[in-house]
Structure formats: C-alpha cells, structure tokens
Amino acid sequence: MAARTLFDKIWDSHVVERLEDGTAILYIDRHLVHEVTSPQAFEGLRISGRRLRRPDATIAVVDHNVPTSDRTLPIEEPESRNQIETLERNVREFGVPYFPLLSERQGIVHVVGPEQGISLPGMTIVCGDSHTSTHGALGALAFGIGTSEVEHVMATQTLLQKPARNMKVVVEGTLGAGVTAKDVMLAIIGTIGTAGGTGYVIEFAGSTIRGLDMAGRMTICNMSIEAGARAGLVAPDETTFEYVRGRPFAPQGEAFEQAVAYWKTLVADEGAQYDKVVELRAEDIPPVLTWGTSPETVIPVSGTVPDPAAEGDEAKRAQMQRMLDYMGLEAGQKIAGVPVDVVFIGSCTNSRIEDLRAAAAIVAGRHVAPGVRAMVVPGSGIVKAQAEREGLDQVFLGAGFEWREAGCSMCLGMNPDRLTPGQRCASTSNRNFEGRQGPGGRTHLLSPAMAAAAAVTGHLTDVRELI
Amino acid sequence: MEKFTVLTAIAAPLPEANVDTDKIIPARFLKTTKRSGLGVHAFDGMRYNPDGSEKPDFVLNREPYRKAGILITHDNLGCGSSREHAPWALLDFGIRCVIAPSFADIFFNNCFKNGILPIRLPREICDALMDDARLGANGRLTIDLERQVVVRPDGEEIGFEIDPLRKHLLLEGLDDIGQTMQHEGAISTFEAARGQAQPWQTRIVID
Numbered sequence: 001m002a003a004r005t006l007f008d009k010i011w012d013s014h015v016v017e018r019l020e021d022g023t024a025i026l027y028i029d030r031h032l033v034h035e036v037t038s039p040q041a042f043e044g045l046r047i048s049g050r051r052l053r054r055p056d057a058t059i060a061v062v063d064h065n066v067p068t069s070d071r072t073l074p075i076e077e078p079e080s081r082n083q084i085e086t087l088e089r090n091v092r093e094f095g096v097p098y099f100p101l102l103s104e105r106q107g108i109v110h111v112v113g114p115e116q117g118i119s120l121p122g123m124t125i126v127c128g129d130s131h132t133s134t135h136g137a138l139g140a141l142a143f144g145i146g147t148s149e150v151e152h153v154m155a156t157q158t159l160l161q162k163p164a165r166n167m168k169v170v171v172e173g174t175l176g177a178g179v180t181a182k183d184v185m186l187a188i189i190g191t192i193g194t195a196g197g198t199g200y201v202i203e204f205a206g207s208t209i210r211g212l213d214m215a216g217r218m219t220i221c222n223m224s225i226e227a228g229a230r231a232g233l234v235a236p237d238e239t240t241f242e243y244v245r246g247r248p249f250a251p252q253g254e255a256f257e258q259a260v261a262y263w264k265t266l267v268a269d270e271g272a273q274y275d276k277v278v279e280l281r282a283e284d285i286p287p288v289l290t291w292g293t294s295p296e297t298v299i300p301v302s303g304t305v306p307d308p309a310a311e312g313d314e315a316k317r318a319q320m321q322r323m324l325d326y327m328g329l330e331a332g333q334k335i336a337g338v339p340v341d342v343v344f345i346g347s348c349t350n351s352r353i354e355d356l357r358a359a360a361a362i363v364a365g366r367h368v369a370p371g372v373r374a375m376v377v378p379g380s381g382i383v384k385a386q387a388e389r390e391g392l393d394q395v396f397l398g399a400g401f402e403w404r405e406a407g408c409s410m411c412l413g414m415n416p417d418r419l420t421p422g423q424r425c426a427s428t429s430n431r432n433f434e435g436r437q438g439p440g441g442r443t444h445l446l447s448p449a450m451a452a453a454a455a456v457t458g459h460l461t462d463v464r465e466l467i
Numbered sequence: 468m469e470k471f472t473v474l475t476a477i478a479a480p481l482p483e484a485n486v487d488t489d490k491i492i493p494a495r496f497l498k499t500t501k502r503s504g505l506g507v508h509a510f511d512g513m514r515y516n517p518d519g520s521e522k523p524d525f526v527l528n529r530e531p532y533r534k535a536g537i538l539i540t541h542d543n544l545g546c547g548s549s550r551e552h553a554p555w556a557l558l559d560f561g562i563r564c565v566i567a568p569s570f571a572d573i574f575f576n577n578c579f580k581n582g583i584l585p586i587r588l589p590r591e592i593c594d595a596l597m598d599d600a601r602l603g604a605n606g607r608l609t610i611d612l613e614r615q616v617v618v619r620p621d622g623e624e625i626g627f628e629i630d631p632l633r634k635h636l637l638l639e640g641l642d643d644i645g646q647t648m649q650h651e652g653a654i655s656t657f658e659a660a661r662g663q664a665q666p667w668q669t670r671i672v673i674d
Contacts, residue, residue, distance in 0.1 A: 148580035
C-alpha cells in the first residue's frame with residue numbers, strides 16, 4: 001500500500017462504501033449538536049418520519065444563544081429562549097444525551113467535546129458549526145457541516161463526502177516570550193490567506209506544534225477554517241494520550257490501553273505525499289494581531305497598518321480601503337497604541353483553563369484601564385470551576401474584569417454580549433468580519449495574553465512590554 | 468427540494484472577494500427554527516442603514532436587481548461560518564445560482580442541498596459576466612444545467628464543471644438522505660465490524 005498521510009488513514013478507516021463518481025459514504029463516530037443549527041434538522045426527521053439512528057453517538061449542548069449572566073433568571077430574549085427550549089424538546093423526543101444550561105458540564109461545544117472525552121483520536125467528528133475543526137487537535141477528522149448534513153448524519157450516521165487534498169504546515173523552533181499558539185495560527189493564516197486551505201485538510205507538524213499543550217493545539221486546529229481548510233489535524237502523541245486518560249467518556253483501564261495502541265498508528269507513513277507543504281520558523285513569529293475585517297489581515301504588534309496604495313489589484317485595493325474605513329484606521333498608522341473599548345477573552349478558540357491562566361498572568365497586580373469594558377467568558381462550567389479553584393476569578397474580578405458564565409458570548413453576539421456601533425474590541429475569538437461581534441463593531445483578533453495587555457493599558461499593546 | 472433545470476434570470480454583480488456567511492446573514496438572524504423567511508435579512512449589514520432604511524447604492528436595493536436570480540462575486544464566496552441560513556437567505560430572496568472564481572467548502576456543499584447551483588468560473592469570466600449583469604434586464608443570463616453551460620446575452624456559451632452525482636440530485640430535485648438510506652445494509656455491516664475491531668469505542672450515555 002502506498003504511504004499514507006494521517007488524513008488518508010482516518011478517511012480510509014471510515015469509508016462505508018465508495019460510489020461510482022468517487023463520493024464516499026463516510027461513517028461518523030461523533031455528532032455534536034447545538035441549538036442554532038439543529039432545529040430544522042430535527043424538524044426534517046419528524047416530517048419524513050425518520051428516526052435518529054445513533055443517539056449514543058450524539059451529544060447536545062446549548063452554547064450560541066445562552067446568556068452568560070445569572071443563569072437562575074429566565075432568558076430574556078424570546079427568540080433565544082425559544083431556540084433553547086426547542087433543543088430541549090428535541091433531545092427529549094429523540095433521546096439525545098444533553099448537557100443542560102444549569103449543568104456544570106455545559107459549555108461551548110468545542111470545549112465540552114474534548115473535555116468530556118467524547119472527542120477521541122482517530123474518530124470522525126462533525127457538528128453544524130465550522131469550528132468543529134478544533135477537535136482535530138486530538139488527531140480526529142473533525143469538520144463543520146450545514147443543517148441538511150446534520151439531518152443526514154442524524155438519519156444515517158454517515159455523510160456523502162469526497163476526499164480532501166493533503167496539506168502539511170510545519171512549524172519548527174522555539175517560540176519567543178509572549179508568543180502563543182494563537183500567534184502561530186494567525187501567522188499561518190496571514191501567510192496562506194483565508195482561502196489558502198480551501199479543499200485541503202491541514203496536518204500541523206514540526207517541533208513547535210509538538211511542543212504545544214492540547215489547548216494550544218486546539219487553538220491552532222480551531223482556526224484551520226479561517227484558512228479555508230475543511231479540517232486541521234495534529235497526530236496524536238503522549239501529550240494527547242495523557243490529556244484523554246481518565247476523561248468521563250474516554251475508554252478506561254484495559255480498553256484505554258488498547259485504544260492507545262491503535263492511536264499510536266495514527267501518524268503519517270514515512271514518505272507520505274502532501275499536495276502542498278508550508279514551512280514557518282517559530283523564531284520568525286512575533287506577537288501578532290489583525291487590523292482588518294478578514295482573519296488574514298495579520299501584522300506584528302510592532303507593525304503599521306498597510307497602505308492600500310501599494311496593492312496592485314483594483315478590487316483588492318478597494319476592499320482594503322473599505323476595511324480601513326470600517327475599522328476607523330489610517331494607512332501607515334502604528335497598530336500599538338490604538339485605544340480599545342472592549343476586551344473579550346473567550347470563544348472556542350481561547351477559553352480553556354490554559355488560556356485563562358495566560359491572561360491572568362498578565363492581569364495579576366494590574367487593573368483594567370479606565371473606560372474599558374473587559375470580560376472573561378470561560379469555555380465551560382468545568383473550566384470556570386477549575387479557574388475558581390485556582391483563584392483566577394479573583395485575579396480578574398479584582399482587576400475590574402467581568403467574570404461570566406460559559407458560552408459563545410461575544411464571539412458572535414447571538415446573546416446580549418455585543419459590541420455597539422464603532423466600539424473597538426481586542427478579542428481572543430476567531431473572526432473579525434464586519435458586524436461579527438455586533439453591528440458596526442470593530443474586532444482585532446489576538447491571543448489571551450495580548451488581550452489582557454490591551455485591557456490593562458487601554459490600547460493595543462505589545463505584551464512583551466508587560467512580562 | 469425544487470428541481471434545477473434551466474434558469475434564465477437577472478444577475479446581480481457583487482465584485483467583492485471573501486463575501487462571508489456573516490455578511491450574507493448576520494448571526495442575530497439565526498434564532499429562527501425555520502428555513503424560510505430569511506430573504507428580507509439577506510446581506511443585512513450591506514443592505515440596510517442602522518435605522519432600517521435601505522442603502523440605495525447596494526446592488527440588491529436597485530432595479531432590476533431586486534428580482535435577481537443569480538449572484539456573481541469574486542473569490543472565496545461563503546467563507547466563515549457553516550450556517551446553512553446563508554443559502555436559505557439567498558434562496559428566500561430568489562437567488563438560485565451563485566457564480567464565483569472560488570467558494571468556501573461548506574457553503575458550496577450547503578448550496579447543493581437547497582437547490583442552489585454554485586458555479587466556479589475563472590476570475591476573467593466572472594468579470595465578463597458581471598459586465599453582462601450590469602446591463603440589468605437586458606443582460607439576463609441563462610444557466611442550462613443539463614448541458615452545463617452559462618449562456619451570455621449575446622448567445623456565447625461558457626461551460627462549467629459539476630460532479631455527476633450532484634448534477635443528478637439537482638436535476639431531479641432529490642434529497643440525498645433517501646439515497647444514502649438505500650445503503651443501510653452496508654452501514655450496519657460496517658458499524659458491526661468496527662465495534663468488533665475496536666471494542667474500546669465508547670457510547671455516550673448520560674444517566
């Protein structure tokens with residue numbers, strides 16, 4: 001057999017049947033469900049009289065719409081409440097396992113899956129959410145799907161798919177002080193562009209990636225979709241196995257050892273061919289952030305806002321100018337020093353305990369700058385409780401941060417956590433699209449440490465000045 | 468799903484790259500539990516002022532593009548969120564075909580599931596079709612899926628590629644779940660074999 005990539009191996013082991021035009025019926029091991037992209041799928045099952053084929057491979061949570069304030073109060077927004085109640089009715093009717101709003105296990109679906117051991121190496125994992133790529137950090141083939149495909153998985157436990165092409169992104173070397181997984185991923189997106197990964201699954205490799213903890217690997221894989229890739233992957237290793245060991249839904253005891261023996265085979269074969277290889281040096285990556293309304297608009301925090309006049313293509317030039325106007329920035333302006341109104345630490349990209357520790361390390365002994373609203377939204381109830389055991393909540397609250405309940409929150413502003421028009425936000429989330437965090441809101445994507453630095457200085461700041 | 472055979476329609480030019488799904492339908496409109504009714508919110512941020520009045524310059528607010536059935540853009544159409552509300556909003560507005568030099572993967576898939584035909588054509592051709600589209604009602608394009616051609620107002624025909632399976636489903640207006648369910652035997656066999664080979668695979672059960 002020809003040398004295979006990690007993607008090839010996971011793919012091959014899940015092909016139920018190959019259809020004549022090369023489309024595969026691909027078996028799905030885990031289906032994660034949330035309240036926004038599932039109601040029409042459940043309704044579809046109901047209308048067609050179909051059953052949900054494998055409730056025991058499905059898990060539901062509420063995350064996108066949920067308030068991050070006091071959960072014992074009724075949900076104020078009627079449409080949000082309706083969507084949550086609709087999910088609760090659907091999970092009861094179809095027998096789907098569910099972590100309700102008041103459970104400590106509730107949280108952002110892409111934090112909850114790995115945390116509970118529901119997402120495991122070698123699996124195929126899907127969810128009606130593009131950031132499902134997060135779970136690739138475990139060495140699983142994980143990708144986002146639309147609601148029609150959600151219904152397809154519910155009914156058949158499979159998807160109709162064509163194999164992706166293979167890309168490898170290799171990062172070698174040691175990260176400098178103040179440089180994190182988020183900076184690495186933004187640098188990768190800045191290099192290959194938001195469509196650079198279209199049609200590919202990206203395997204992240206190299207000593208820098210190997211040296212990241214699971215939270216860092218999840219941050220990297222999470223934003224694979226921002227590079228256009230369907231999924232990101234990191235080959236499972238001892239870091240992965242130790243992370244998975246003992247988690248509630250992971251195999252236990254002897255079954256775990258059997259699983260590890262199999263998971264150790266999930267590496268690319270010697271000589272496996274990739275359709276595209278991109279290489280970066282860790283030493284070349286400084287703390288970075290975005291200046292525009294596309295995640296590829298990445299510049300070093302020591303840099304300046306680019307000048308559209310230097311762009312040759314007329315359409316691109318116009319688009320750059322539009323971004324500058326929207327963001328309220330001038331060409332050539334230094335990005336450090338630009339004042340911020342809001343700081344958001346959270347989202348499926350950066351809301352794990354490791355992210356909160358990194359932010360708290362910068363915040364400790366300092367105070368949020370006057371006029372800045374700073375908030376921390378833990379990724380799950382479990383993350384929140386862990387942070388509270390470590391006293392991180394007191395660090396944040398003492399500094400003037402809001403310490404909130406778990407959910408997607410201001411990453412996409414479906415709940416009341418939204419920017420108002422013109423507000424500028426230093427955000428650890430994943431998308432800086434126009435209006436993403438609220439109509440007219442201006443988003444700069446950066447790491448938790450950089451967000452913390454912006455909160456305490458009141459402007460976009462090189463975190464290295466504070467460490 | 469409505470069949471897609473031959474479509475002759477006004478095409479709206481939107482000469483922008485990276486038109487993301489947040490732009491096509493912002494998150495605050497995703498609170499519906501239905502597929503229909505999103506057309507009024509399509510491109511909300513580009514289409515309306517904060518007070519709800521229309522932005523007169525936006526293409527879909529101008530005649531004859533209010534009745535557009537085809538949308539043409541630059542690269543990477545539909546990037547970002549997987550929300551199928553994006554094609555639902557386009558369909559509800561009246562768009563049955565989207566043409567661009569490249570598409571984001573999930574959006575591309577989602578279009579087919581809703582009877583919208585996404586067509587990849589080189590940037591120069593998209594620009595030429597946008598020039599046709601700027602003629603408005605005199606620049607109608609015809610999309611013939613069976614023959615896999617876009618017919619320009621002057622009669623020139625431009626070929627395009629499409630997967631045979633997807634073409635079949637669109638032409639017949641078929642739901643692919645029904646197709647896959649015909650393979651139920653193979654799925655069950657695969658599942659049983661997998662359970663035997665990997666006994667450590669866990670089930671999700673919450674007491």
